[in-house]
Amino acid sequence: MPENPSRDEIVKARKEVYLGSVVAPRVESRKLFLFSLLCALALFPLLQVASGRFNYWLHMLLFTFLNVTMAASWNIIGGYAGYISLGHNVFSGIGGYVAGALLIFYGLSPFLTAPLAGVVACLFGLLFGLITLRTRGSAFIIATIALVLLTKLGLDNWELLGGTNGVSLPLLPLPARFVKLPFYYGMLLTAVGAVYLSYRIRHSKFGLGLRAIAQDETKAEVAGIPTSLYKILAFAISGFFPGMAGALWAYYLTYLRPTIYFAILGAAEIVLMVLLGGRGTVAGPVLGAVLLVAMNEFFVARFGSTELNIAGTGLLMLIILIFFPEGIVGTLRDRKKLPRLLDWG
Amino acid sequence: MLLEVENVTAGYGAGPNILDGVSLRIEQGKSYCIIGPNGAGKSTLLRTICGLLRPRSGRIIFKGEVLNNLRPDQILRKGICFVPQDRSLFPEMSVKENLLMAGYTLTNKQDLEQRIQTVFEIFPVLKERQSQLAQTLSGGEQQMLAMARALILKPDVIMLDEPSLGLAPLVAIQVFESIKKLKELGMTILLVEQNARKGLECADWGYVLDLGKNRFEGPAHSLLHDPQIEELYLGKRRGTRPQGKTRTLEQGVDGS
Amino acid sequence: MIQLVQVFLLGLTLGGVYALMASGLTLIFGVMRIVNIAHGAFILFAAYLAYWGFKLYQIDPMFSLLFTMPVMFLLGMGIYRLLFPRIAGSRRFTSMTVLLTFSLALIMEGVMGFLYSGIYRSANPPYTTRALLFGPFYLPLAQLYATLLSLVLLGLLFLFLRFTRTGRAIRATMQNRTAAQIVGVNVEQISTLAFGIGTALAGASGSMVSFLFTFFPAKHWQWIGTLLALIVLGGMGSLPGSVVGSFLLAVIAAYLGYFYGPTWSPITFYLALFLILLIRPEGLLGKKLEA
Ligand SMILES: Nc1ncnc2c1ncn2[C@@H]1O[C@H](COP(=O)(O)OP(=O)(O)OP(=O)(O)O)[C@@H](O)[C@H]1O
Numbered sequence: 072m073p074e075n076p077s078r079d080e081i082v083k084a085r086k087e088v089y090l091g092s093v094v095a096p097r098v099e100s101r102k103l104f105l106f107s108l109l110c111a112l113a114l115f116p117l118l119q120v121a122s123g124r125f126n127y128w129l130h131m132l133l134f135t136f137l138n139v140t141m142a143a144s145w146n147i148i149g150g151y152a153g154y155i156s157l158g159h160n161v162f163s164g165i166g167g168y169v170a171g172a173l174l175i176f177y178g179l180s181p182f183l184t185a186p187l188a189g190v191v192a193c194l195f196g197l198l199f200g201l202i203t204l205r206t207r208g209s210a211f212i213i214a215t216i217a218l219v220l221l222t223k224l225g226l227d228n229w230e231l232l233g234g235t236n237g238v239s240l241p242l243l244p245l246p247a248r249f250v251k252l253p254f255y256y257g258m259l260l261t262a263v264g265a266v267y268l269s270y271r272i273r274h275s276k277f278g279l280g281l282r283a284i285a286q287d288e289t290k291a292e293v294a295g296i297p298t299s300l301y302k303i304l305a306f307a308i309s310g311f312f313p314g315m316a317g318a319l320w321a322y323y324l325t326y327l328r329p330t331i332y333f334a335i336l337g338a339a340e341i342v343l344m345v346l347l348g349g350r351g352t353v354a355g356p357v358l359g360a361v362l363l364v365a366m367n368e369f370f371v372a373r374f375g376s377t378e379l380n381i382a383g384t385g386l387l388m389l390i391i392l393i394f395f396p397e398g399i400v401g402t403l404r405d406r407k408k409l410p411r412l413l414d415w416g
Numbered sequence: 417m418l419l420e421v422e423n424v425t426a427g428y429g430a431g432p433n434i435l436d437g438v439s440l441r442i443e444q445g446k447s448y449c450i451i452g453p454n455g456a457g458k459s460t461l462l463r464t465i466c467g468l469l470r471p472r473s474g475r476i477i478f479k480g481e482v483l484n485n486l487r488p489d490q491i492l493r494k495g496i497c498f499v500p501q502d503r504s505l506f507p508e509m510s511v512k513e514n515l516l517m518a519g520y521t522l523t524n525k526q527d528l529e530q531r532i533q534t535v536f537e538i539f540p541v542l543k544e545r546q547s548q549l550a551q552t553l554s555g556g557e558q559q560m561l562a563m564a565r566a567l568i569l570k571p572d573v574i575m576l577d578e579p580s581l582g583l584a585p586l587v588a589i590q591v592f593e594s595i596k597k598l599k600e601l602g603m604t605i606l607l608v609e610q611n612a613r614k615g616l617e618c619a620d621w622g623y624v625l626d627l628g629k630n631r632f633e634g635p636a637h638s639l640l641h642d643p644q645i646e647e648l649y650l651g652k653r654r655g656t657r658p659q660g661k662t663r664t665l666e667q668g669v670d671g672s
Numbered sequence: 673m674i675q676l677v678q679v680f681l682l683g684l685t686l687g688g689v690y691a692l693m694a695s696g697l698t699l700i701f702g703v704m705r706i707v708n709i710a711h712g713a714f715i716l717f718a719a720y721l722a723y724w725g726f727k728l729y730q731i732d733p734m735f736s737l738l739f740t741m742p743v744m745f746l747l748g749m750g751i752y753r754l755l756f757p758r759i760a761g762s763r764r765f766t767s768m769t770v771l772l773t774f775s776l777a778l779i780m781e782g783v784m785g786f787l788y789s790g791i792y793r794s795a796n797p798p799y800t801t802r803a804l805l806f807g808p809f810y811l812p813l814a815q816l817y818a819t820l821l822s823l824v825l826l827g828l829l830f831l832f833l834r835f836t837r838t839g840r841a842i843r844a845t846m847q848n849r850t851a852a853q854i855v856g857v858n859v860e861q862i863s864t865l866a867f868g869i870g871t872a873l874a875g876a877s878g879s880m881v882s883f884l885f886t887f888f889p890a891k892h893w894q895w896i897g898t899l900l901a902l903i904v905l906g907g908m909g910s911l912p913g914s915v916v917g918s919f920l921l922a923v924i925a926a927y928l929g930y931f932y933g934p935t936w937s938p939i940t941f942y943l944a945l946f947l948i949l950l951i952r953p954e955g956l957l958g959k960k961l962e963a
């Protein structure tokens with residue numbers, strides 16, 4: 072025998088009737104959107120298998136996945152905790168070198184060792200975080216810049232792994248038509264993993280702590296959040312998927328070379344993607360990565376690859392910093408104009 | 417009316433209003449004490465008056481002139497000096513250099529030297545310590561230096577933010593003595609004090625500020641003996657605002 | 673033994689130039705809490721100015737600071753006015769400045785790369801190939817001149833900060849910005865000026881760099897690494913600290929280069945940076961780096 076509902080329940084039910092018709096189906100449509108997006112991405116290679124003419128698109132998508140991985144991971148420390156890392160490409164570099172070395176010396180496929188590369192990158196992040204994240208504020212950024220330069224210097228001088236010239240890796244023995252497919256799926260998985268991780272962290276107590284640190288570190292500390300521990304953990308965790316992606320990327324490129332992994336510009340682009348999309352949001356880094364890859368491709372196709380691209384990257388970053396510090400997603404959300412499709416929580 | 421604050425709102429960055437419509441009326445030669453719990457916005461009010469923070473709305477009028485959009489250095493030249501809560505000295509400069517910096521807006525060197533000597537007469541300790549670095553002074557001496565620095569300019573209004581903060585009781589008494597001395601010299605004083613009793617004792621008129629709003633005002637001695645004020649703001653539990661009591665106070669304000 | 677002393681001398685004569693580079697950066701951080709990642713790019717830009725002055729008009733690069741300094745002074749003030757008031761008051765101001773000046777560095781690198789391509793350049797007035805010999809030791813004249821000139825400039829900077837009214841205002845602002853405002857310093861004006869002076873010092877450094885080193889547009893990253901280490905070592909915002917740090921690191925780097933080969937000597941700066949952060953997060957002489 073059901074009891075009579077209380078007044079509150081009635082109000083709640085009414086709200087559901089009035090608002091539900093507006094809200095509920097959209098939540099569904101968002102899930103549907105993400106699901107179909109993933110399906111489409113998962114099925115896309117069939118076109119290549121069928122026709123063999125989609126290698127360029129596979130490459131572009133793969134490259135986008137790499138960048139999504141980097142941006143979503145960066146967001147954990149740079150967006151949630153507010154500690155900007157200008158050296159995040161070091162993680163992918165380490166992943167690449169670890170997996171590459173294992174391949175050269177022990178013949179282990181990077182597809183197997185990628186998670187290991189991720190773990191090594193994590194540990195490295197832990198070590199680096201222990202050194203630099205006990206301090207507060209901007210010393211960290213400076214240290215991350217130094218990290219890129221230092222790692223590059225080290226590898227430039229490490230003759231065993233080819234020094235400045237780098238070293239080639241054996242090819243994946245598959246016909247040209249199929250050779251990109253394992254990388255494609257591997258990278259897709261990494262990207263999805265990175266985005267999902269950042270989503271979960273955002274909705275965890277840990278994520279709340281990180282955002283408190285970004286807001287006001289002193290207050291966070293007073294409120295009992297172990298700020299140093301959280302910062303260091305966030306930094307280490309943010310290295311895992313980049314490490315994995317770096318391992319796959321090295322194998323995909325078939326060579327290791329310090330300049331590809333340890334360029335300041337590469338680090339800057341990761342930051343730019345997240346700033347463009349929206350720091351501290353889940354969808355922002357994904358959007359930013361897609362847009363930036365598309366934009367770069369457009370400009371390179373249009374004007375060729377000149378030094379002006381560097382200037383363009385800088386200029387775009389400057390404009391975003393000054394005029395849209397919250398990025399696309401953040402700005403739209405502040406103006407309450409964020410489409411539900413981009414509101415990933 | 418020397419200085420008038422009309423319904424001012426202000427806050428930090430893009431944050432909420434810390435001052436939520438505050439008004440003050442300051443007359444020449446009188447002294448005023450603002451009391452209120454921690455976080456009420458007392459310091460924010462003083463920072464807004466001296467231009468370190470821009471008001472979001474309302475008006476600040478000094479000698480008939482609106483100060484709202486002036487920079488701190490311009491307001492200072494108009495004759496309002498501020499001694500902040502943290503004293504804000506130049507830690508790596510000597511006492512003498514700090515006082516020289518205080519005369520930054522003066523152009524006449526002899527005049528400045530003279531004023532420094534006058535200030536030394538009010539605070540003889542500083543004269544003894546004139547070549548010592550400010551960061552090595554004791555808390556009380558630092559407070560003296562901060563006040564001396566403001567006095568150099570012979571301002572029309574001097575604003576003191578919690579001058580007794582962090583001082584031993586005896587030293588605090590000295591500081592209140594020097595405030596009374598300033599009052600006798602005819603200076604207009606705007607004092608913010610946690611130590612509400614002592615503060616009100618130095619003042620002619622008192623304001624109570626809470627949650628960014630004026631809650632109460634009146635002659636200082638009558639505030640001192642008002643049972644409601646006593647219970648809310650002068651009680652033993654200094655700095656903690658008893659929850660749920662505000663409403664009675666508001667009624668008190670409305671009723672008064 | 674003679675070799676070791678020789679290496680010491682070589683390191684020491686580079687220290688002055690490093691000190692000059694670091695002093696501009698320190699001034700800018702000290703007054704405004706801006707970490708100027710573009711400082712290396714400013715230096716490089718001035719180096720190109722000096723280089724073209726030498727190539728096209730045969731102006732001795734040492735005297736080129738007569739125009740690099742004013743040009744950079746104006747450029748610096750302009751950039752400051754254009755960019756920084758817009759982010760004033762934002763949360764984590766210093767972190768914002770790092771990103772902002774980082775983008776500025778990218779823009780300048782790109783433009784210089786576009787204009788001058790990646791060719792390695794260096795001005796070569798006659799004294800770049802000569803050396804001063806005394807006893808068993810030698811000092812390359814270029815290095816000697818550059819360091820002496822740097823020391824003169826640093827001395828002038830010291831006198832300016834110590835004995836002029838504006839200099840006192842700058843020091844006061846470095847020590848306590850609010851206090852400076854309270855005593856009537858127009859800190860925005862002082863900041864613009866200090867930024868200009870900082871970039872003018874970068875201009876002077878650029879003049880030296882043009883005949884001391886070979887350079888190319890992306891070279892500024894090497895210097896910014898070095899410079900950041902120098903100012904962290906000097907205690908952020910402490911001028912004497914950064915001067916002492918510069919000499920110290922220059923000498924250590926010279927020894928490292930001597931024992932392990934020149935490619936390793938830059939590592940000194942990075943290792944020093946991490947070491948300092950590890951043991952004394954606030955630098956050698958003082959101030960903490962806050963958000
Ligand atoms: N620089 C700042 N940025 C942001 N918020 C601030 C800043 N300074 C003060 N606040 C906030 O403004 C509110 C009022 O602060 P204020 O210092 O004016 O209070 P107060 O009345 O002087 O308190 P106390 O007696 O503790 O000095 C507080 O909630 C404080 O957190």
Ligand SMILES: [Mg+2]
Nearest residue numbers: 458459460501
């Ligand atoms: Mg206060």
